[in-house]
Amino acid sequence: MKVALLGGSFNPPHVGHLLAALYVHATQQVDEVWLMPAYQHPFGKALAPFEHRVRMCEVMCEETSGWLKTNSVEKVLGEQGGSGRTVDTLSFLRECNPTIRFALIIGSDILKDLPHWKSFDRIERMAQVLVLYRAGYPAPGTLGPPLAEVSSTQIRDLLARGEEPTELVPRGVLDYAREMGLYGLSPPVG
Numbered sequence: 001m002k003v004a005l006l007g008g009s010f011n012p013p014h015v016g017h018l019l020a021a022l023y024v025h026a027t028q029q030v031d032e033v034w035l036m037p038a039y040q041h042p043f044g045k046a047l048a049p050f051e052h053r054v055r056m057c058e059v060m061c062e063e064t065s066g067w068l069k070t071n072s073v074e075k076v077l078g079e080q081g082g083s084g085r086t087v088d089t090l091s092f093l094r095e096c097n098p099t100i101r102f103a104l105i106i107g108s109d110i111l112k113d114l115p116h117w118k119s120f121d122r123i124e125r126m127a128q129v130l131v132l133y134r135a136g137y138p139a140p141g142t143l144g145p146p147l148a149e150v151s152s153t154q155i156r157d158l159l160a161r162g163e164e165p166t167e168l169v170p171r172g173v174l175d176y177a178r179e180m181g182l183y184g185l186s187p188p189v190g
């Protein structure tokens with residue numbers, strides 16, 4: 001079995017993540033895609049509570065026939081003192097799942113950060129790295145057409161202005177965020 005990992009903040013998950021996962025599942029030799037929410041971001045990005053981001057990812061996975069899954073491994077490693085580095089997550093996943101071959105999905109916006117990642121060369125030895133063309137971030141060697149121009153930052157900004165990004169976030173995810181009062185949303189009354 002081959003699994004493509006899509007690590008991220010997912011703060012919140014959006015249609016760009018969903019389309020990225022779908023694109024890889026539809027065009028690459030990949031049986032499953034696993035969303036891997038960061039427990040602590042290696043670069044210290046502020047994040048909504050882990051359990052809420054996991055739940056929103058799980059809700060987004062319900063949009064598929066079962067090939068998209070959410071994996072909480074970064075919490076396990078974070079609680080053992082890990083710093084959320086992908087090379088450590090990947091090594092651990094390979095140890096726990098010796099029969100699975102892993103690929104790693106990243107959007108082309110990440111390319112500029114790779115020199116600051118821990119041991120990216122080791123990641124490349126352990127997994128096929130699939131760099132998707134994120135709209136607005138053209139780069140040589142990316143896979144496929146530009147994907148959705150949407151980001152979690154844009155969604156948080158819209159929500160902060162009182163606008164509901166119904167076209168950018170799966171319906172179930174937005175409902176969950178509203179119910180939990182995340183990102184300044186008001187829970188339904190009654």
Ligand SMILES: Nc1ncnc2c1ncn2[C@@H]1O[C@H](COP(=O)(O)OP(=O)(O)OP(=O)(O)O)[C@@H](O)[C@H]1O
Nearest residue numbers: 007008009010016106107134147148150151152153
């Ligand atoms: N619209 C998109 N198209 C292609 N790849 C994407 C898209 N949105 C996110 N990704 C990729 O998904 C992974 C996780 O992204 P992340 O959860 O940080 O979302 P984000 O929208 O970039 O968040 P933020 O705006 O908070 O930085 C990264 O590899 C990122 O490049």
Ligand SMILES: O=C(O)c1ccc[n+]([C@@H]2O[C@H](COP(=O)([O-])O)[C@@H](O)[C@H]2O)c1
Nearest residue numbers: 007008009038042085086087116117118
């Ligand atoms: O391994 C690293 O050094 C490293 C540094 C920065 C980010 N990452 C991972 O890259 C993924 C996407 O991060 P981001 O910033 O787009 O949310 C997420 O899984 C992070 O844990 C990994």
